[in-house]
Amino acid sequence: MAEPKSPDSAAARAEDLRTQLRRHEHLYYVLDAPEISDAEYDALINELKRIEAAHPELLTPDSPTQRVGGKPAEGFKKVRHSRPMLSLDNAYSAEELADWDRRVRELAGNLPVEYIAELKLDGLSVALQYEASGAGGARLSSGVTRGDGQTGEDVTSNIRTIRSVPLSIPSRLLEKGKMPEAFEVRGEVVMPAAAFLRLNEEREREGLPPAVNPRNAAAGTLRTLEPSIVANRRLVFFAYFLLVEGEYFAAGQTATLDALSALGFRVNTHRARVDSVEAMMKFIDKAESDRETLGYEIDGVVLKVDSHATQQRLGYTGRAPRWAIAYKFTAKSGITQVTAITVQVGRTGKLTPVAELAPVFIGGTTVSRATLHNADFIERLGLKIGDTVKVERGGDVIPKVVEVIEDAQHPRGKHRFVFPSKCPECGSEVVRAEGEVDYRCVNADCPAKLRESLLHFGRREVMNIEGLGEAVVQQLLDRKMVTSVADLYALTEEQLAGLDRFAEKSARALIAEIDGSRKAGLARVLMGLGIRFVGERTAELLAEEFGSIEAIEKASAEELERVEEVGPRISQAILEFFAQPANIALIESLKKAGVDMTAEKKQRSTELADLTFVLTGTLSTLTRDEAKKRIEDAGGKTAGSVSKKTSYVVAGEDAGSKLDKALELKVPVIDEAGLLAMLQSGSLKE
Ligand code: IVH
Secondary structure (H helix, E strand, O other), X not given: OOOOOOHHHHHHHHHHHHHHHHHHHHHHHHOOOOOOOHHHHHHHHHHHHHHHHHOHHHOOOOOHHHOOOOOOOOXXXXXXXOOOOOOXXXXXXXXXXHHHHHHHHHHHOOOOOOEEEEEEEOOEEEEEEEEEOOOOOEEEEEEEEOOOOOEEEEOHHHHOOOOOOOOEEOHHHHHHOOOOOOEXXXXXXXXXXXXXXXXXXXXXXXXXXXXXXXXXHHHHHHOOOOHHHHHHOOXXXXXXXXXXXXXXXXXXXXXXXXXXXXXXXXXXOOEEEEOOHHHHHHHHHHHHHHHHHOOOOEEXXXXXXXEHHHHHHHOEOOOOEOOEEEEEOOOOEEEEEEEEXXXXXXXXXXXXXXXXXXXXXXXXXXXXXXXXXXXXHHHHHOOOEOOEEEEEOOOOOOOEEEEEOOEOOEOOOOEOOOOOOEOOOOOOEEEOOOOOOOEEEOOOOOHHHHHHHHHHHHOOOOOOOOOOOHXXXXXXXXXXXXXXXXXXXXXXXXXXXXXOOOOHHHHHHHHHHHHHHHHOOHHHHHHHHOOOOOOHHHHHHHHHHHOEHHHHHHXXXXXXXOOOOOOHHHHHHHHHHHHOHHHHHHHHHHHHOOOOOEOOOOOOOOOOOOOEEEEEOEOOOOOHHHHHHHHHHOOOEEEOOOOOOOOEEXXXXXXXXXXXXXXXXXXXXXXXXXXXXXXXXXXHOO
């Protein structure tokens, strides 16, 4: 698209783009109802970035390009809240709710008592201040954590990266809601389950201990000093309070939520009017059953008296309002005894210690084993065999031991666990590489590795071969029917029908599943191969980038590292994998078996697609080579001399004749900051 040249038309176009972008952000991040594709969104934001780079005077702090504008913070300022951010009293049963309801009705006198039920989001509460923007609307001026309730920390630059937080609110919406230009919004910042999983995958790759839960991860993220990291974590803000001059706005909670929604905030849609304890319990039961599929964590339900007048009458106890209560789900944990510690060998030969437990019923299932991760984890817990421990289970996550119970009723265990020096499966030596936490079995042919590789290969997230469970795999191995995952594709119905407890029908079904997995595609095959550090997301990115297994096999470390998320550790692991003749042979056998190892290649990053840059003079932070690489990585080209075809000249200190030439040919000139702004879209993109 042609860039507007005159300042007037550039200003108009920039404003038009901002309006469009804000609308699409709202549709996507607040209403969850996008109207355009990510690529179309990118095209709009890239156009705006180009205009802003060419006309820096048009840049406004609330521009959608400025979410990650802030510099890394040096620390966080302490800020006093306009009014204290309180906590809630808890209830754990219908009886406790009935007691609370009775008290509320007594104290409310003749004022209306109607309740609203909301989800209790398991994140951290923040207070956002909006102030007059000077252009008639309001703009986000600060974001502060709850802290101790009286004072919190100013984390504004991190809050700005959260897409469901509007950076500005147009006067039109304020007028419609009869709102002043200055107000405060409070609500909860949560880390979605998908972002939490991705974070822990990343941490695992980096050899860091996993974050314990999304709430801690969200809290840690908001206190990160680098806003671009925060932007990548995909936090979400749900608004639930609206204050004007420290007082509640609107007639009650329902009206508040509606007003917030109308202003463009994301408001949780799971809420209901509940006017009896039965109705509250019904909402609670529904919330508990929806819990696993919400995509973010909740730890209960908050019940609030709707009317603000009634709220005021009820007032506060020391630390919590009398007009609200949190019904907390009972934690999915249990207390039990560790009867033994065994060691499991994984497909990479990694040895994982496992706590064998006296069976305990947690959140609907009986748990009798829990992971202990590694030797260091056992050390940190101070765990001994015979100890009583607290075990937690979240969703379909593997149960884990979270603490050792030390009190008079639970005498401590006596036996320290000693990590075996031989592989429990094959008796080979185990080693712990320098700087790693895990012990590994050195035997390439350790039978546990093949068993775990087959199980991994069949997993739903990998090749999705339903029916390839432990019992079947064990029999295939015992009968020497497979020596590698590729052998699965040579199995016949007759062979399978001969297995114990295997009917003709299940044999046919499994063969059909194996057959179907031939089309699973490159990303899944990459995961199935079990290359170290290559999880779901990395596999997908590699597949999109290279399009075929051959291309990945041929790629250099440098080429591999062009893929987002692939650093030297992963590229090294990939190179090592392809350097092993046994692995190449496996890939050949899979190919012969008809397994598809191709993927649709994605267009490379396109922020700067079709743009040609000429660099001149000395840039202040990037070297010439770095700048060239960044431009090329973003899909742009660089040239040595200025012509009419040059899109931009990037001029640094002491720029010489190329700058003169640019001015003569009317080629736009930008500085290093302008270039960086154009490149930054990478960190803003989904
Ligand atoms: S109302 C008086 N509503 O729970 C202020 N809080 O245990 C009470 N929370 O600090 C806040 N979801 O961080 C409210 N829908 C919701 C909530 C919610 C989660 C958190 C909030 C508060 C804590 C109190």
